[in-house]
Amino acid sequence: MKLTASAKLVYNFTGPTEVIGLIQASHSGDQTILSEELILSPDAALVEDEDVRGDRRFRTCLSTETSIVYTATVDNGMRSLLPRSGRQHLxxxxxxxxxxxxxxxxxxxxxxxxxxxxxxxxxxxxxxxxxxxxxxxxxxxxxxxxxxxxxxxxxxxxxxxxxxxxxxxxxxxxxxxxxxxxxxxxxxxxxxxxxxxxxxxxxxxxxxxxxxxxxxxxxxxxxxxxxxxxxxxxxxxAFLTTDKACTVVSQTVQVSRVDTAS
Structure with missing residues (x-):
């Protein structure tokens, strides 16, 4: 199944605040990222990391009202479901x-x-x-x-x-x-x-x-x-971790199926 996801997080940071964001789709074996975009407004320098599991984080420092917008189109293929029976391991x-x-x-x-x-x-x-x-x-x-x-x-x-x-x-x-x-x-x-x-x-x-x-x-x-x-x-x-208190202005998340009909 092909899906489009979007998240728009608007937060107010009243002073220089260290931020770790965890909102990007993972590079995992059961999904393929077809396209994506991450935009901060106002713009801020980012450090982006990916761990050995494919999970991805960005790090930055924010100090005013900031909009963080992420959009991605992902193909899950034929994701396997929990089988009807299965052994528990020692x-x-x-x-x-x-x-x-x-x-x-x-x-x-x-x-x-x-x-x-x-x-x-x-x-x-x-x-x-x-x-x-x-x-x-x-x-x-x-x-x-x-x-x-x-x-x-x-x-x-x-x-x-x-x-x-x-x-x-x-x-x-x-x-x-x-x-x-x-x-x-x-x-x-x-x-x-x-x-x-x-x-x-x-x-x-x-x-x-x-x-x-x-x-x-x-x-x-x-x-x-x-x-x-x-x-x-x-x-x-956690999708957002900060070293100081901040205020949520607004937060929206949307997921929809991509219409593959020709």
């Missing part, structure tokens, strides 16, 4: 890069949920069955409600209030998977059909020798997702 079978995603992290205290996860999902079957059982539980037990969580809310908070937004659903899904020894990581994304349009948070699980994208909110089709970055949780994938 720890000694996992690739080294997956091991960090077994561990608790800032927003995903999986060590506190091992007993619950084993009791609730441990007998579901193979690895895919366990993940599907987790997704079914979240869909049945957690309401999608804005305003009940903050950027500091962890999966433990979501488990208690049984409500949240995409990052909360994702943190809870990751927490349950890690509690079952299934590697799981957060993915920030542009996503088709998300209402209201915004940056979206989904997750990946490692089963059957591969990472598989899943959306705990069930709001976005997997083939309609454009990856931005992945990490342990939202702390690793």
């Amino acid at each position: 720890w000694n079978e996992l690739p080294p890069e997956a091991l960090a995603y077994l561990l608790p992290s800032r927003f995903c205290p999986s060590d506190s949920f091992q007993r619950f996860a084993q009791r609730e999902f441990g007998s579901a079957g193979d690895g895919v069955s366990r993940v599907m059982s987790i997704l079914e539980w979240i869909a049945a037990e957690v309401d999608y409600v804005a305003g009940v969580s903050t950027p500091e809310s962890s999966a433990a908070h979501t488990f208690t209030v049984r409500a949240g937004v995409c990052r909360d659903f994702t943190h809870l899904g990751i927490t349950f998977c890690r509690a079952l020894s299934i590697p799981a990581r957060a993915v920030s994304a542009y996503s088709l059909d998300v209402q209201p349009p915004d940056f979206h948070a989904v997750m990946e699980v490692y089963l059957e020798n591969a990472w598989w994208l899943v959306d705990p909110t069930r709001l976005a089709p997997i083939e309609g997702i454009i990856r931005i970055a992945h990490g342990r949780d939202a702390a690793d994938t």
Whole structure:
């Protein structure tokens, strides 16, 4: 599927502020960037980096009201969906890069949920069955409600209030998977059909020798997702990180399907 994504972030920086931006589409194996453009107004010097995973960041210093506009057209080809069945790996079978995603992290205290996860999902079957059982539980037990969580809310908070937004659903899904020894990581994304349009948070699980994208909110089709970055949780994938406080003036995100009809 070919998709066009755009983000326009207008922020007010009241003095020289160091900024790390994480809004560019990732150079990952399951998507191809056909075209893209990043514009800052007023213009500012940028340092752009790409890590070994293909995730891309820009660094700059901003000191006044600034518009950051990113647009991209991306081809996801035929993205693979989570299979109907799949084996969960033993720890000694996992690739080294997956091991960090077994561990608790800032927003995903999986060590506190091992007993619950084993009791609730441990007998579901193979690895895919366990993940599907987790997704079914979240869909049945957690309401999608804005305003009940903050950027500091962890999966433990979501488990208690049984409500949240995409990052909360994702943190809870990751927490349950890690509690079952299934590697799981957060993915920030542009996503088709998300209402209201915004940056979206989904997750990946490692089963059957591969990472598989899943959306705990069930709001976005997997083939309609454009990856931005992945990490342990939202702390690793924030779209804007600053060393001083700043003010949001406006923020718009849009994703649409490219019409390929001739």
